[in-house]
Amino acid sequence: xxxxxxxxxxxxxxxxxxxxxxxxxxxxxxxxxxxxxxxxxxxxxxxxxxxxxxxxxxxxxxxxxxxxxxxxxxxxxxxxxxxxxxxxxxxxxxxxxxxxxxxxxxxxxxxxxxxxxxxxxxxxxxxxxxxxxxxxxxxxxxxxxxxxxxxxxxxxxxxxxxxxxxxxxxxxxxxxxxxxxxxxxxxxxxxxxxxxxxxxxxxxxxxxxxxxxxxxxxxxxxxxxxxxxxxxxxxxxxxxxxxxxxxxxxxxxxxxxxxxxxxxxxx
Numbered sequence: 488x489x490x491x492x493x494x495x496x497x498x499x500x501x502x503x504x505x506x507x508x509x510x511x512x513x514x515x516x517x518x519x520x521x522x523x524x525x526x527x528x529x530x531x532x533x534x535x536x537x538x539x540x541x542x543x544x545x546x547x548x549x550x551x552x553x554x555x556x557x558x559x560x561x562x563x564x565x566x567x568x569x570x571x572x573x574x575x576x577x578x579x580x581x582x583x584x585x586x587x588x589x590x591x592x593x594x595x596x597x598x599x600x601x602x603x604x605x606x607x608x609x610x611x612x613x614x615x616x617x618x619x620x621x622x623x624x625x626x627x628x629x630x631x632x633x634x635x636x637x638x639x640x641x642x643x644x645x646x647x648x649x650x651x652x653x654x655x656x657x658x659x660x661x662x663x664x665x666x667x668x669x670x671x672x673x674x675x676x677x678x679x680x681x682x683x684x685x686x687x688x689x690x691x692x693x694x695x696x697x698x699x700x701x702x703x704x705x706x707x708x709x710x711x712x713x714x715x716x717x718x719x720x721x722x723x724x725x726x727x728x729x730x731x732x733x734x735x736x737x738x739x740x741x742x743x744x745x746x747x748x749x750x751x752x753x754x
Contacts, residue, residue, distance in 0.1 A: 493566045494518070494689075499573070502691075506574075506622075510645040510696040513682065517689035523628040527710045529557050530587050530628075537591055537708050545593035545703060546636075550586050552738035558585055559744030561712065562752065567624065571716035574691070577617035579718060582752040583734065586713040590636035590703045597702035600639055602676055605694035606727070607668045609656055610649050619721035623692050627684040628710035636703035637681035638711075640696050644678075648695035664727045716752075 494517045496502075505512040518526075531537070533554075534547045562582060572578040605623065612619040631637045681701055682690055692698065703709055717724050728734050737753050745752070 493564060496566060496570060503573070506691060506693065509642045511640050511642070511682070511690060511692035513684060514689040514691070515685065516687050518626055518628070518687040520687060523626075523686050523710070525557060526561075526587070526626075526628045526712055529555055530589050530710055533587075534589060537589075545591045547589045547591070548586065549588070550736075551584065551734075551741075552736045553585060553587065554738060554740060556740075556744055558738075558741050561585065561714070562741070562745060563749060567714070568716075570691075571622075571624075574622045575618050575620075575716060575718050577718050579617070580716040580752060581719055581754060583621050583715040583717055583724075583728065584713060585737075588709075588711050588713070590700065590709040590711075592703050592706050592708065597704065600676070600679070600699035600701060602641075602679070602697050602699045603667045604644075604648055604697060605668075606664050606666060606724070607648070607652055608664065608695060608723075609652055609661060612721070612723070613649075617718040617720060619718065619724060621694065621715040621717045621721075621724065623690075623694055624714050625690040625692070626712040626714075627686060627688045627690065628712055629708065630686045631682070631684050631709055632705055632707075633681055633683055634701050634703075635683075635705040635707065636709040637683050637701045638690055638698065639679045639681050639701055640692060640698040641675070641679045642696075644697040645693040645695035648697075652695075661723075663730070664723045666727070666731065719754075 494514070502512040502514060530549065533549060568580065571580055608620045625638060679697070679699070684690060742750065742753055
């Protein structure tokens with residue numbers, strides 16, 4: 488990753504329309520193969536080799552603090568920051584998270600997909616500018632085949648979530664945001680699809696979409712990198728990250744490696 492090449496946001500208007508209508512979109516070949524190889528190597532260096540892993544616990548999550556200079560290089564991607572600014576409606580951004588997940592091959596019995604939404608934002612938080620929400624950015628760092636821990640989503644389900652949240656808000660008022668909210672009854676798990684992405688693809692999705700992942704029934708691990716951004720006016724989201732202390736553990740090494748113009752992402 489020493490000579491980073493940055494992607495172009497080709498067909499951006501089409502992607503944004505897909506995100507609005509379906510709740511997700513895919514940017515093909517977003518990360519180059521050298522970058523995804525470096526991410527896989529870094530994950531393996533932190534959690535151990537796939538060969539030596541205990542596959543009874545197949546999912547390995549790494550959340551901040553995550554050491555390594557690669558973390559700052561992933562943040563310092565001008566295309567990602569431009570995309571986040573477009574989604575939120577402002578270049579004044581804060582980074583919510585950096586997460587690595589390696590899903591190793593696992594033996595049966597396989598757990599049923601755990602369908603959920605990530606955060607119960609209300610309609611007003613999407614409609615205001617800058618938006619007071621975040622969008623998930625899932626970077627696929629290996630090829631994903633069907634039933635290989637593929638990302639699963641119910642297309643258009645963010646609209647069902649908004650309708651249900653509107654009804655709840657009218658009845659109960661607007662409460663604090665919770666993570667991993669339970670399903671709304673109007674969603675149908677049978678409508679879920681697998682996104683069998685290629686190495687380097689970027690999946691962007693609305694956190695109100697019902698989503699999960701399939702068990703990894705293949706003989707290859709799946710590697711992903713998550714990140715997301717928000718605007719400092721997102722009051723309920725800021726309340727959530729403070730209550731859960733979700734952003735309290737960005738490592739000092741990350742701040743030290745970021746250029747001065749990006750320091751505010753960690754404020």
